[in-house]
Each structure stands twice: as structure tokens, then as C-alpha cells.
Amino acid sequence: MNLLEAAAVFAAGVAAGGINTVVGSGSLITFPTLVALGYPPVVANISNNIGLVPGGVTGAYGYRHELKGQRGRLTRLASGSFVGAVIGGLLLLGLPAEAFDVIVVALIIIALVLVIVQPRLQKWMLRRREGEHRPQHGGPALWVGVLLAGMYGGYFGAAQGIILIALLGIMLDDDLQRLNAGKNVLSAVVNGTAAILFTLMWLFADAEIDWWVVLLIAAGSTCGGAIGAKVGRRIPPLALRAVIVVVGVVAIVNLLA
Numbered sequence: 231m232n233l234l235e236a237a238a239v240f241a242a243g244v245a246a247g248g249i250n251t252v253v254g255s256g257s258l259i260t261f262p263t264l265v266a267l268g269y270p271p272v273v274a275n276i277s278n279n280i281g282l283v284p285g286g287v288t289g290a291y292g293y294r295h296e297l298k299g300q301r302g303r304l305t306r307l308a309s310g311s312f313v314g315a316v317i318g319g320l321l322l323l324g325l326p327a328e329a330f331d332v333i334v335v336a337l338i339i340i341a342l343v344l345v346i347v348q349p350r351l352q353k354w355m356l357r358r359r360e361g362e363h364r365p366q367h368g369g370p371a372l373w374v375g376v377l378l379a380g381m382y383g384g385y386f387g388a389a390q391g392i393i394l395i396a397l398l399g400i401m402l403d404d405d406l407q408r409l410n411a412g413k414n415v416l417s418a419v420v421n422g423t424a425a426i427l428f429t430l431m432w433l434f435a436d437a438e439i440d441w442w443v444v445l446l447i448a449a450g451s452t453c454g455g456a457i458g459a460k461v462g463r464r465i466p467p468l469a470l471r472a473v474i475v476v477v478g479v480v481a482i483v484n485l486l487a
Contacts, residue, residue, distance in 0.1 A: 235267055236446055243450020244457070247285030251292065251414060251458030254391015255341055256282065260447055261388065262480050269440065271334060272327050277443040279387060280425040285451025286418035292459020293411035300408065303367050304415050310373045311416045314380020315423035322385045323431055334386055335482055341389030342475055344396075351396055368401040375401070376416060383420035384427075391417050 231239075242263040246256030257278060264274035290297070297304075322330065344351075367373075375397045383390035391413050398409040431437035 231267075231442055236442075238263060238267070239443060239446040240450040243281060243285070243447035244454040245450075246282060246447070247289065247451030247454025247456075248458030249454075250282065250285060250391055250417065250451075251289030251455050252410075254393075254395065254413070254417065255344075255389040256285075256391075256451075256454075257386070257388035258338065258341060264443060266480070269443070270327070270438075272322070272330050273438045273440055274443075275322070275330070275334070275386060276428045276437065277440045278447060279421055280428060280439065281444045281447025282387075282451045283418070283421050283425045284448045285455035286414065286421050288452050288455035289459055290411070290414040290418050292456060293407075293414055296405075296408045296411035297415065300412055303402075304412055306367050307373060307376045307412075307416060308419045310377035311380040311383075311419040312423050314377040314382075315384035315420040316427060318381040318384020318386075318420075319424040319427040320384075321381070323428075323435075323437060335486065337382070337386045338388060338482055341392075342479070344389045344392045346475065351392075368398070372397060372401040379416075380420045380423075383417065384424040387421065387424075390420065 239260075242260045246260045248256070249259060250256035260278045260282070261274055264278060265271060269277070325333075376394070379390060379393045379397065382393065394413040394416055395410060398404075398412055399406065402409060428437055428439065432439045
């Protein structure tokens with residue numbers, strides 16, 4: 231990796247850390263960047279996942295005021311995120327690399343659709359919440375939904391945050407900013423769990439990780455997570471979604487080439 235490539239990976243990490251904190255889908259910045267630089271898709275995905283963990287932590291910390299009073303709910307839901315992340319990570323490591331190349335294209339397409347329809351999805355969620363009372367913890371249905379989102383996040387993860395905020399908004403009766411704070415915590419649990427699993431497999435099996443990529447994305451996402459928690463809401467949503475869609479399309483083209 232030369233200096234220019236290192237700068238590109240770091241910058242992608244900054245962008246992804248900020249985007250994950252505010253919206254979700256930051257992996258649609260970092261993953262295509264790594265693929266474009268010539269990294270094998272599975273290596274890029276695993277290295278990216280580990281590198282984004284610090285950004286998830288700083289993003290969750292930046293929303294600490296909105297997290298007040300959510301300890302019990304998030305502890306319960308985090309168990310679903312943990313189980314789902316383990317299953318998703320094991321699927322990533324167990325399935326052939328050729329399967330990942332096919333599956334990830336479908337996942338990116340799903341992620342891009344979610345990014346595009348997110349404004350309408352949020353409006354629909356707000357309408358659903360009007361005059362409707364839901365269980366404080368969301369009930370078993372939300373736990374299962376969080377587990378499935380964890381499986382998705384452990385396997386690939388792009389737009390995991392959008393899936394989570396949709397689930398929380400539909401199933402819980404709470405302010406959207408508080409739900410976004412909870413989303414950041416659950417996403418961090420998924421990425422952290424998958425990162426531990428991948429590191430163990432690197433130590434005791436044959437999982438491939440590029441630690442220079444991890445270091446650069448970790449440094450960038452840490453900065454981006456902190457920035458996203460403070461000023462990310464000022465970024466025009468349309469511009470942000472446009473960038474994510476363009477990068478995602480580039481990723482699909484690179485994977486299919």
C-alpha cells in the first residue's frame with residue numbers, strides 16, 4: 231500500500247465512521263474503496279469490519295445523553311445482536327469466497343434500496359407511532375428482528391444501521407434521536423462481536439486480515455464517529471444518500487467485473 235492509497239483508506243474510514251453514526255451504511259464507503267484498491271472481497275470485508283469498531287464506540291459515546299434510561303432495553307436487545315453477529319460471522323468464514331462475491335452484490339443492492347427509501351420509511355414509522363403504545367422492550371418480535379439484523383451485520387453489515395433504526399422505530403414508542411442512539415450501540419455490539427470472532431479465527435485458523443487496513447480504518451472511523459455525533463446532522467441528507475448510492479454502484483461494478 232502506497233501513501234496515496236493509505237490516505238484514501240483513512241479518508242474512507244472517516245466518512246464511514248460519520249455516516250454510520252448519523253445514518254448507517256458507512257461500509258458502502260470503505261468496502262468499495264478496498265475492493266477498488268485490489269483487496270479480495272472477503273479480506274476487505276473482514277478488515278473493514280474490525281476497523282469500524284472504534285468508530286462505532288465513539289459514535290455511541292457521542293449519543294450518551296440520548297442513551298440515558300435505555301440500559302435495560304438495550305441490554306436485552308444486545309443479546310440478540312451478539313447471537314446474530316456470531317451466526318453471521320461464522321457464515322462468512324464458512325461459506326466459499328465465491329458465494330460471498332454473489333451474496334454481497336445482492337446485499338449491496340438491498341442496502342442501496344434502503345438508503346434511497348429511508349426518508350419515506352422514517353415518515354411511515356412516525357405515522358405508525360402516532361397514538362399507538364408498544365411494549366417498552368419491543369417484545370419477542372423485536373428481539374428476533376435484531377438477531378436477524380445482527381446476522382446481516384456479522385456477514386456484511388452495510389446499511390445494518392438503517393435496518394435497525396427501522397425495526398426500533400416500528401416496534402418502540404420513543405424519540406427518534408434516542409432510537410438512533412440505541413441503533414449505534416447495537417451496531418457496535420454486532421461489529422465488536424464479529425471483530426472478536428474474526429480475530430480468533432485469524433489466530434487459530436486461516437482467516438485473512440490486513441492489519442494495516444484495520445489500523446487506517448480504525449483511526450479514520452474513530453475521528454468520523456466523533457464528528458458524526460456532533461455535526462453529522464448538518465450534512466444535507468440528499469447529498470449524503472447520493473454519495474452512498476454512487477459508491478455502492480461502483481462497488482457492484484467492481485465485484486461483477
